[in-house]
Amino acid sequence: MAHLSLEQLTFAYPDAASPAISAVSLAVEPGEFVVLCGPSGSGKSTLLRLLKREVSPGGRVSGAIALGGVPLQDWPARELAAQVGLVMQHPDNQLVVDTVEHELAFGMENFGLPRDAMRRRLAEMSGFFGLEPLLGRRTDELSGGQKQLVNLAAAIMLQPRVLLLDEPLAQLDPLAARELLGMIKRLNDEWGITVIMSEHRVDDLLPIADRVVRMERGRIVYNGDSRTFAREAWRRRDEHWDAWLPSVTxxxxxxxxxxxxxxxxxxxxxxxxxxxxxxxxxxxxxxxxxxxxxxxxxxxxxxxxxxxxxxxxxxxxxxxxxxxxxxxxxxxEIPLTKGDNGHKAAGTPPILRADELFFAYDKKSPAVLRGLDWRIERGDWVALFGGNGSGKSTLLQLLAGLRDPLRGSVRLEGAPLARLKPRARFAAIGYLAQNPLLHYAHETLLADLTAAAARAGAANADQAARDIAGRFGLAELLRRHPHDLSGGEQQLGALAMTLLGQPQLLLLDEPTKGLDPYLKAALGAHLADIHRQGTTLLMATHDVEFAAAYANRCALLFHGEIVADGEPEPFFQGNVFYAPPIHRLIAGNGTTRQAAEVTPR
Amino acid sequence: MSEGFGFRSLHPTVVFVYYAGGITFGMLLFHPVLLAAAWLAAILVNVHLDGGREWRKWSIPMVAGFILILVTNPILSHRGRTVIAYWGDMPLTLESVVYGVTLAMSIVFVLTLFVSYRLVMTEQKFLFLFARVSPKVALVAMMAIGLVPRLRRRMGELMLVQRTRGVTVTEGPLAVRARNGARIVVTLLAWALEDALQTADSMQARGYGTGTRSSYFGYRFRARDGWTLGGLLFCAAGVVAAWGGGHGIMDIYPRLGSFRLSAGDVAAMVGYIGFLIMPLGLEWRDRRAWRILASNN
Structure with a gap:
């Protein structure tokens, strides 16, 4: 008998015309690792929430969900809460109390466990998760990856049999995501916890999943193992499926x-x-x-x-x-080659030039940027790589004129940024923050776009807003509150707002974070379009494949300076970590060959 | 010095008794000599806890308050028999000057105690005490503590990014700035509410509200807590007895009495100072342990 079974499950939100989940039947065996994939808005989150009774959305439900043979609604509240653990997308919002130790204990407190039992379990679990050094820290001081690890550990503290994960990796950088995924895999392997996880990062997930379930418009369209999924996705010849294949595959x-x-x-x-x-x-x-x-x-x-x-x-x-x-x-589709840039640079100043940039957040903390020199040429599409906390975001903010360097200067076409009026500066340099929500300040997407258009000096702001929304496929969403948009839609909306100012240079901070592969391709196409029209682009990113697909120049920030800068191909060939998997294949072969040459057989 | 050392190692209940008693007696007893001694004792406690750093941070407002009370009391109050001077046709009496000094001393002393309170009674200790009275309120307090830095950081980010689209409080006419400020605050609040929904989900997902809660943080009541509590209660009993007998309070109005301490006053003072420096015994003991450890190496 299946551990968790869904039969003909149909769910509709109260005022929705069509159901969010329709006729879903699924049986999950104990200890299975199930990956839920599918485009944004296909009902993955809704399905996961229906499996966790405490957070189930209100609406019309038909069909049955049973856990261990007992219908979900018949479980006693306390036992059910312990049986099923849930980790969601945003690391911050799931943290309830102030310190790591207390956060881990929070669930156990809710169950009224005696203090000794709590201490013992906490000691054990914090050892397993390697959280001991963090126990005394305040949760708001942790990195995103650490926060999400705490959230995972806090869910595991209640010793659930089923772990539901709703895009837990979406907000993390690749390294932190891989670490967390390793931990999830360990829980699955070593403890036999059933894992049901929705996620976009197929490269890392397909190899470890026992089963892939693909949803589209609230229905299950594929349910089977990873390799069959890869074959099926290939056989379909549909870009919506294709985008989900790992690049090596x-x-x-x-x-x-x-x-x-x-x-x-x-x-x-x-x-x-x-x-x-x-x-x-x-x-x-x-x-x-x-x-x-x-x-x-x-x-x-x-x-x-x-x-x-x-x-x-x-x-x-x-x-x-x-x-x-x-x-x-x-x-x-690169309009300008590197050669053109070099030629141009001789006559005109670079569009953006940073000299001796030095920046630290306060006196006591170490400097983030240490004498950084850099030039961005017109027509560049630069991908800026760098580890976590290497200062990519800070550098972008300095280049956008949002922060002032402690020493050094940033020049826009030869003119120091500090001397430009803020209005002129922000019109020339568009900036898109890592969290697109920071760009919204109105009740609806339309109001935000209109305000942006009016500021850019559009004669008919309303019309301009509607036009750009149409261009980005957001026309249907104009009446929505920004918070009710999906991550990808928020990203496109913020991009649209920035573009209304017609910047010559666009700085993007992690533009692909949390996007599903198809939306990522759509964003890439929009950016390529803007680039073709002559906008210079600089994006700080962890997404090596996205950069490899679009950028015409790549740079690496390390220790507050640019340590590598060049065209993508030579750049990636010199790297092992900051390289797409395809390049890793080459690099690996090269070393194997060398090894084969020196080792006599 | 860290948690678990000296004064800070005491059980929250003992710490609570110490400050409750210290502040109550500080307000009950009213004798300039006694309060001056108590003030010195409180400063000594501060110096032991962190070398007096935190206290120095507060010293300027405290001195300002001291002077303010010192000056305003004789101006506002003309009670007392002994007129020392006239300001215009306003009599300044010796009694009101002394009263002002004593009052200022008592307030500054209580403030000094509060400075050390902040060092000793951490949020966690406070919530441990409070959680017994009302677990829910304690939880809300804990969440609020976690929320403040998050909101502050997001406010900073929001203001930074919104500047790019002209929503800023640093440029433009005042009316526009005010409108922009309001917009940022509204956005921040809407966002916080949105986040709070997710936090609520996360709490429910971990079984919040399924029954009675227990509390993870516990402080063991050790032998030193027992001894300290006993000592504190003993001293407190002495102070209360002396105060009940009318000692420890100087007669100021209508005619200034003598500064000399009566036997009862001395009893009150000894009890009170003993009460205030009781935890220093632990500080000394633990410091000696360190010194011995260091000299052995």
């Missing part, structure tokens, strides 16, 4: 025309696949014809690699890999 499928029985899901598997393919190429010429003769007509790709039957397997690998790269970058 997509690359492998592209190069083998979707014939793979076991598509590789990780870099490791992809490498093993390359080796085995090449072995088979060498073994029989017939397999070469099979490979090359595959369904080449199905997708326009410039030919299938491995046709030459190279004697040097690594050489052919590289041919094959570089093919993948050009696929990756084909939508970048």
């Amino acid at each position: 997509r690359w492998a499928l592209e190069h083998n025309a979707g014939e793979l029985g076991r598509p590789p899901l990780t870099v490791k598997e992809a490498r093993a696949w390359i080796v085995s393919e090449q072995a088979s190429v060498r073994a029989s010429a017939s397999s070469v014809t099979h490979l090359s003769g595959g369904d080449s007509g199905q997708r326009q790709r410039a030919g299938v690699p491995l046709t030459r039957g190279d004697s040097d397997q690594w050489q052919s690998t590289e041919i094959l890999l570089s093919k993948g790269d050009s696929d990756q970058w084909q939508h970048a």
Whole structure:
């Protein structure tokens, strides 16, 4: 008997015309790791909330949910709250009390556990989660990743059998996300906790999921294991599905025309696949014809690699890999090449130039920027990388003129920012904060857009607002309160507001954070459009693949200075961590080859 | 010095008794000599706790308050027989001057006690005491404490970003600034409410409201707490007895009495000073332990 079973579950919000969840049937076995995926607004969050009775939304429900064979509504309140743990998207809002230790104890207090039992469990769990050094800290001082770890531990404190996770990684940087995911995986592996998780980061999730459930418009459209999901997504030839494939998997499928029985899901598997393919190429010429003769007509790709039957397997690998790269970058459509920039730089000043920037938040804290020199040329689309707390956001704020450097200057086309009037400065340089909600100050999206248009000096502000909303596909949402928009919609709305000022330079702080793959592609297309029209873009990001797909220049911020700056390809080839998985495949092969050369066999 | 050392290691109940008694007696007893001694004792406690740093931070407002009371009392009150001077046709009496000094001393002394209160009675200790009276109110207080820094940070971010779209309180005509300020505050509040809904979900998800709560934070009542409490109660009994006998209070109005301390006054003072410096015994004891530890290494 299934642990958690849903039968013909249908749910509609009180004033909604169509149900948010319709006829969903699902059976989850104990200890399964289920990944819920699907576009934003497909009902993932609603479904998860229906599984957690305490936070179930109000509305019309039909069908049945049973936990351990007992209908959810028949469980006693206390036991049910302990059985099912929930971690949500925003790390901050889930923290209730002031210190980490008390936060972890909060759930146990609610259950009226005796003090000794609480102490013991807390001692054990904080050891498991590695939270001991943080116990005495105030929760508001923690990083996002630490906060989310505390939230996870606080849910686990009640020893649930089912853990529901509603996009827990969306607000985290990739490193923190991977750490948290590792912890979730450990809980699943070592303790057998059933995990149901909705998430957009497919690269990390598909390899570890036991089951993938894909939802669209409130219905389950796919329910099965990861590899079958990869094949199915490829077979559908639908961009909405395609976007959900890990890039390594997509690359492998592209190069083998979707014939793979076991598509590789990780870099490791992809490498093993390359080796085995090449072995088979060498073994029989017939397999070469099979490979090359595959369904080449199905997708326009410039030919299938491995046709030459190279004697040097690594050489052919590289041919094959570089093919993948050009696929990756084909939508970048870069109007200006780097050469043009260099040529221009000789005559006109760079659009933005930072000299000797030095910044610290206060006397006691270490300096964030330490004598940073940098130039942004007209037509650049720069991706700025850097670790957590490396000062990317601070640098962007300094470049936007939101903060003043302690020493040094920022010049916009040769004119010091400090001398420009705020109005002129903010009109020339658009800034999009990491949290798009910070840009809203009115009751509706329309009011916010209109205010932005009026400030930009539009003759008919209302019309201008409606026009840009139409351009960004937000026309339907104009009457909504900004807080009622999804993360992606908020991002697009804030971008639209910024663009109404027609900035020459647009600074974006983590624009892809929390976006599902399809929305990310949509955002990329909008940005590419703006870039084509002549806006210079600078984005601080952790999203290596997004940068690889769009940027024409990449830089790395470290110790308060720019330590690497260049065109994407050489930039990524020199990196191991800040590199898309495809490049990791290359880098890994290179070292393997070197290793093979020095190691006599 | 950290939590768990000296005075700070005491059980919240003992700390509460100490401050409740210290402040009550500070208001009951009214003798300039006695209060001056008590004030010195309170400063000594402050110096032991953090080298007097926190107290120095408050010293300027305290001195200002002291002078203010000192000056205003003789001006506003003309009671007393002994006129020392006239200001215009206003008599300044010796009695009201002395009364002012004593009153100022008593207030500054209580403030000094409060400064050390803030150092010793942490939020957690306070809430531990309070949670027994009303767990819900204690929880709300705890949440509010967590909320303030979050709101303040978000306010900063909001003001920074809203400047880019011209919503700012630092430029433009006053009316526009006021409107912008209001807009930022409204946005902040709407946001806080939105967040509060999620916090409520998070609380419910962890079983809040499913039955009686227990409290995680506990302080063990140790032997030193018992001894200290006993000592405090003993001293307090002495002070109360002396005060009940009419001692520890100087006759000021209508005619200034003598500054000399009677036997009863001395009893009250000894009891009170003993009460106030009782926790210093623990500070000394724990410091000696450190010194011995250090000299052994």
